[in-house]
Amino acid sequence: MSHTRLFAKLLLQQSGVRHCYTGTRKNLYITKNSKVICQGFTGKQGTFHSQQALDYGSQLVGGVSPGKGGKTHLGLPVFNSVVEAKEGTGADATVIYVPPPFAAAAIIEAIDAEIPLVVCITEGIPQQDMVRVKHKLLRQSNTRLIGPNCPGVINPGECKIGIMPGHIHKKGRIGIVSRSGTLTYEAVHQTTQVGLGQSLCVGIGGDPFNGTNFIDCLEVFLQDPKTDGIILIGEIGGNAEENAAEYLKQHNTGANAKPVVSFIAGLTAPPGRRMGHAGAIIAGGKGGAKEKIAALQSAGVVVSMSPAQLGSTMFKEFEKRNSPMWRWMRPTGSAYPDYYNSETHTLCSCPCFCHDLVPCTRR
Amino acid sequence: MLATSLLFLLRFHANMATSMASQAAARGLRAASFRHLFLDKVKCTTVSPRRWLNLQEYQSKKLMQESGVAVQRFYVADSASEALKAAKRLNAKEIVLKAQILAGGRGKGVFDSGLKGGVHLTKDPAVVGELAKKMLGFNLTTKQTPKDGVKVKTVMVAEALDISRETYFAILMDRSCNGPVMVGSPQGGMDIEEVAASTPELIFKEIIDIFEGVRDDQALRMAANLGFKGPLQRQAADQIKRLYDLFLKVDATQVEVNPLGETPEGQVVCFDAKINFDDNAEFRQKAVFAMDDMTESDPTEMEAAKWDLKYIGLDGNIACFVNGAGLAMATCDIIDLHGGKPANFLDLGGGVKERQVYEAFKLLTADPKVEAILVNIFGGIVNCAIIANGITKACRELELKVPLVVRLEGTNVTEAKRILTESGLPITAAENLDDAARKAVAAIKKE
Numbered sequence: 001m002s003h004t005r006l007f008a009k010l011l012l013q014q015s016g017v018r019h020c021y022t023g024t025r026k027n028l029y030i031t032k033n034s035k036v037i038c039q040g041f042t043g044k045q046g047t048f049h050s051q052q053a054l055d056y057g058s059q060l061v062g063g064v065s066p067g068k069g070g071k072t073h074l075g076l077p078v079f080n081s082v083v084e085a086k087e088g089t090g091a092d093a094t095v096i097y098v099p100p101p102f103a104a105a106a107i108i109e110a111i112d113a114e115i116p117l118v119v120c121i122t123e124g125i126p127q128q129d130m131v132r133v134k135h136k137l138l139r140q141s142n143t144r145l146i147g148p149n150c151p152g153v154i155n156p157g158e159c160k161i162g163i164m165p166g167h168i169h170k171k172g173r174i175g176i177v178s179r180s181g182t183l184t185y186e187a188v189h190q191t192t193q194v195g196l197g198q199s200l201c202v203g204i205g206g207d208p209f210n211g212t213n214f215i216d217c218l219e220v221f222l223q224d225p226k227t228d229g230i231i232l233i234g235e236i237g238g239n240a241e242e243n244a245a246e247y248l249k250q251h252n253t254g255a256n257a258k259p260v261v262s263f264i265a266g267l268t269a270p271p272g273r274r275m276g277h278a279g280a281i282i283a284g285g286k287g288g289a290k291e292k293i294a295a296l297q298s299a300g301v302v303v304s305m306s307p308a309q310l311g312s313t314m315f316k317e318f319e320k321r322n323s324p325m326w327r328w329m330r331p332t333g334s335a336y337p338d339y340y341n342s343e344t345h346t347l348c349s350c351p352c353f354c355h356d357l358v359p360c361t362r363r
Numbered sequence: 364m365l366a367t368s369l370l371f372l373l374r375f376h377a378n379m380a381t382s383m384a385s386q387a388a389a390r391g392l393r394a395a396s397f398r399h400l401f402l403d404k405v406k407c408t409t410v411s412p413r414r415w416l417n418l419q420e421y422q423s424k425k426l427m428q429e430s431g432v433a434v435q436r437f438y439v440a441d442s443a444s445e446a447l448k449a450a451k452r453l454n455a456k457e458i459v460l461k462a463q464i465l466a467g468g469r470g471k472g473v474f475d476s477g478l479k480g481g482v483h484l485t486k487d488p489a490v491v492g493e494l495a496k497k498m499l500g501f502n503l504t505t506k507q508t509p510k511d512g513v514k515v516k517t518v519m520v521a522e523a524l525d526i527s528r529e530t531y532f533a534i535l536m537d538r539s540c541n542g543p544v545m546v547g548s549p550q551g552g553m554d555i556e557e558v559a560a561s562t563p564e565l566i567f568k569e570i571i572d573i574f575e576g577v578r579d580d581q582a583l584r585m586a587a588n589l590g591f592k593g594p595l596q597r598q599a600a601d602q603i604k605r606l607y608d609l610f611l612k613v614d615a616t617q618v619e620v621n622p623l624g625e626t627p628e629g630q631v632v633c634f635d636a637k638i639n640f641d642d643n644a645e646f647r648q649k650a651v652f653a654m655d656d657m658t659e660s661d662p663t664e665m666e667a668a669k670w671d672l673k674y675i676g677l678d679g680n681i682a683c684f685v686n687g688a689g690l691a692m693a694t695c696d697i698i699d700l701h702g703g704k705p706a707n708f709l710d711l712g713g714g715v716k717e718r719q720v721y722e723a724f725k726l727l728t729a730d731p732k733v734e735a736i737l738v739n740i741f742g743g744i745v746n747c748a749i750i751a752n753g754i755t756k757a758c759r760e761l762e763l764k765v766p767l768v769v770r771l772e773g774t775n776v777t778e779a780k781r782i783l784t785e786s787g788l789p790i791t792a793a794e795n796l797d798d799a800a801r802k803a804v805a806a807i808k809k810e
Contacts, residue, residue, distance in 0.1 A: 100643060100646065101646055101647065124643045125643060126614055126641055126643045126644040126647070127536050127614070127616060127641045127643060127644075128536075128573075128611065128614055128641070128644070131536060131541065131542045131543070131573045132573055132574070134541050134542070135541070135542065135572070135573050135574060138541065151743060163743050163744045164743050165742065165743050165773045165774050168772075168773065178689070179689065180687060180688065180689020180690065180693075181687050181689065181690075181743060182685075182686055182687030182689060182690035182741045182743065183687065183689035183690045183693050184689075185690075185741045185743060185772070185773060186690065186693070186741060186796060189741075189772065189795075206688065206689075208536070208538050209536070209538065209541065209542075233689065235688075235689050235692060236692070238538060239539075263693070265689045265690075265692040265693040265696060266692040266696070267696050267699075268692075268695050268696050268699045268705065269692055269695070269708070270677065305696075305700060306696075306697055306700055306796075306797065307690075307693040307696065307697055307796055308697060308795060308796040308797035308800075309797075
């Protein structure tokens with residue numbers, strides 16, 4: 001009897017329950033219509049980054065700071081709880097800048113209020129707390145969590161939720177998903193410089209128990225008509241990259257496969273030493289960079305050995321696929337010239353590579 | 364879909380079929396499970412936030428005692444007379460005397476007093492006193508200590524118990540199961556990786572629901588799987604539950620008991636345990652973290668921890684100074700790609716202040732191995748101007764003697780670049796990550 005219950009429960013744990021949370025993947029795709037509130041609104045981090053978000057043009061509509069409800073901060077209403085904030089503003093996303101001892105409770109409050117997207121920036125939440133959060137998260141289908149310990153998510157030009165520097169981004173065609181914060185900025189910077197730009201950038205963060213993984217983002221990117229290519233940035237420890245490779249093998253093959261470029265940090269890290277994120281500590285496989293690179297390559301991913309070649313590698317992938325149409329689909333009004341010569345690493349505004357900044361008459 | 368069709372099958376078939384199916388599932392789970400085990404024994408690369416909390420054996424055992432876990436009776440002594448008193452107080456048939464150092468391999472170690480072996484068994488308390496005299500204050504060298512060994516300041520005087528059977532038991536937070544998992548094997552005491560590789564059917568796993576805790580049936584089943592029979596099964600199940608309580612109480616990420624042993628007198632005892640703690644829980648585990656003994660750690664790493672910097676020394680000669688763990692690792696990778704050798708991994712973190720930048724620079728320049736310094740900052744939360752100010756101050760006060768290559772990008776970068784150029788210091792500016800790595804490697808070759 002107990003065998004049956006155990007088996008059923010385990011099945012439910014492994015597939016049935018995940019199906020209900022995986023339905024929230026679509027909430028990752030923020031847009032200019034996303035209404036965001038900030039938990040920890042009146043704190044130092046909350047205030048600084050909320051002002052940055054407003055400067056970027058995100059639709060920040062209010063914030064939560066228990067005990068300060070009714071006041072105004074940065075010209076926006078402050079509420080005592082997430083439920084009140086949701087009712088008062090119609091918010092569909094929240095960003096959490098609450099210190100570690102209280103952050104897990106803040107996430108749970110947002111889940112209880114059924115906010116569609118929760119982005120938790122906080123680094124240093126105890127693992128046990130996040131295990132409890134995740135238990136709750138996986139058994140519901142309204143709220144999607146990104147993080148914790150992550151830089152956030154950005155749809156360039158439309159909405160920025162998090163701490164990433166907005167000005168390095170450019171509206172474009174590449175979806176970026178990463179476990180690391182600052183390494184993401186490298187990929188963004190490079191894809192902006194080669195003129196490709198980004199459709200959506202998701203920092204999933206470095207903690208072992210978090211709300212969104214590579215596969216969640218890959219599904220969104222593969223189904224998104226505005227995303228033509230994907231950059232996946234991983235690092236040593238755990239087996240998230242191996243799982244992602246398996247997913248790509250099943251869902252991204254054949255003529256319509258989107259190019260995926262990847263970089264795995266930590267190839268030169270000595271074994272047995274701990275170097276940075278709490279999250280990269282085991283859980284399946286040896287967690288080494290070599291194994292991850294091999295797994296991704298077997299799924300058709302182009303793995304760059306240098307973190308400085310992500311933009312150029314992606315550009316080359318598009319060139320290889322020989323699709324001239326995609327050049328014309330690029331957004332206009334970009335600050336950068338449109339054509340990139342991968343041999344000479346030069347940019348030009350017209351395909352003849354005459355190096356003028358305006359299209360020449362020879363076209 | 365798969366879930367519902369299988370459940371459908373289960374309802375309409377005999378118990379025979381269901382138990383076979385569940386056995387198959389369990390086997391599948393077990394096959395997947397042993398990959399997730401034995402974190403520090405597997406040579407896997409891992410990453411951590413702040414520092415690696417190290418507890419002495421007696422400290423771990425004290426924590427276990429406080430949670431009602433059965434361990435050998437013991438006292439701790441820091442002088443030979445104390446050790447003698449403790450041995451007499453124990454009033455045990457046989458006594459085990461263990462030098463307390465963090466490194467392993469104590470049994471086969473050697474003291475610079477001439478005494479061989481960091482672990483000794485004796486029936487005579489007087490002998491305990493004599494041996495302790497040759498341990499305390501002397502250096503014990505083992506395979507895992509530095510060449511000169513480690514000074515022994517404490518010894519553990521414990522009741523020696525016979526072990527008739529050894530099992531392996533661990534509880535850890537497992538990512539693929541999204542929570543705590545119990546793992547055990549009736550083949551304890553020896554290299555558990557061997558067991559996992561050669562006889563995986565001897566590895567048993569129970570997934571624990573964080574809100575439910577360890578259920579009675581789970582504890583009893585694990586105890587049975589570990590080979591405890593009759594009244595011992597209940598005893599072992601009780602110990603298992605207490606270990607889980609300890610696991611939660613101290614915010615452990617892993618509690619590994621090897622061996623969880625059975626004595627001829629019919630007792631279930633934890634003979635040794637290794638506990639890994641969640642650094643993120645430090646704010647609410649002050650008592651545990653206060654026990655942290657950092658005397659056996661690398662002095663530079665200790666100094667870095669003092670300033671909340673994540674620093675790990677490596678073998679090379681190009682020092683790195685980066686914000687963000689991923690970017691820091693990537694910087695070491697790209698230096699290697701361009702033919703250089705990184706001297707360290709250093710992650711400044713997001714909320715870094717000018718003082719920390721200064722102290723970090725001090726650490727890097729104090730390292731005699733360092734022949735060039737590469738600063739790679741991509742500021743999101745980090746304000747580049749703060750980095751620039753910290754660097755210029757450090758360079759002036761510390762009389763920088765090695766080439767310095769700086770690559771800055773992100774928040775407030777224009778102001779930062781201005782600060783650096785106006786400082787008049789011999790700083791090589793780099794445009795991007797590639798450029799920075801190339802210049803750093805070239806700077807070494809020029810010397």
